[in-house]
Amino acid sequence: MPGHRLDPIDRKILAELQADGRMTNVELAKRVGISAPPCLRRVRTLEDSGYIRGYHADVDSRELGFEVQVFAMVGLVSQAEADLSAFEGRCREWPLVRECHMLNGEVDFILKCVAPDLSTFQTFLTEELLKADNVASVKTSLVIRGAKDTPGVPFEVLEERLSRDA
């Protein structure tokens, strides 16, 4: 249900499951201060209403052999809606592209890519991305090192804002 506001217990549940997605329900219930059955009911409701999209193990991509991470700024020839959608669809099919966001300003899209090595990425760049329909320009920036990569959302900011508005 859109617009349904969450109470403080729901927000605590989301914050706890974001921090540790494998927490048992009894541990979660203890932390949010209710007993297990109603806690599980709340979690199911949050899942069904879309607040929780899923649960994922956070895998270390570098240790697994993905040593290259690249941001690519893409400009298109045509910005007609059908052409934007077509490009987005292509991005969804490329496994090396992990994120694709449409931006305002001079560039049309930003892509976050990973690859096992530079030559794999360059093959993708020259053979796939640059040859794709409607692509006018691509500027790539290699990630030299990662300084912060926090999954999820800052609940502290949300709580602060809610208490300020109250």
Add this chain to the structure above:
Amino acid sequence: MPGHRLDPIDRKILAELQADGRMTNVELAKRVGISAPPCLRRVRTLEDSGYIRGYHADVDSRELGFEVQVFAMVGLVSQAEADLSAFEGRCREWPLVRECHMLNGEVDFILKCVAPDLSTFQTFLTEELLKADNVASVKTSLVIRGAKDTPGVPFEVLEERLSRDA
């Protein structure tokens, strides 16, 4: 090559837990073709050795009230290592900054930020980021819409590469 210490069962475990981090151990064991106890031992080993950094619920930030997502390109005055580290440390303390990557090329850092609304972000931009020590320039791009945001790593690419090298 990294990833070589992992056998096919370990890689299957990682792929399954990345797709569904709350999968029960018995279900996971069934999918990878071994019984539950050794499967759990493998998972613990993968956690301890850093291949699995953690488990997180994937929370819908927009539905929670974070309606603004921004990429910020930051140029610094000094690129001396101490100054780079100092800036990275500041990014880690800003809750609105979810990711901070050091790049090659004309810009020094790319930041991915979220905020409840534009005015919250603009306050952060003008009062925090632009006033921070050593910051020379900041160019921001608002995310108009997200087209793809896949957590994790493309295991398909890894498997293809391993079989090609074999």
Add this chain to the structure above:
DNA sequence: CGTGAAACCGTCGCCCC
């Protein structure tokens, strides 16, 4: 890596406010 057993947990029905 597999088997068995014990402790724990997820889940349901029912009762309460």
Add this chain to the structure above:
DNA sequence: GGGGCGACGGTTTCACG
């Protein structure tokens, strides 16, 4: 409406072969 209690079945997690 949401929260608590109790019980059943499945799961986690040992020790051992």
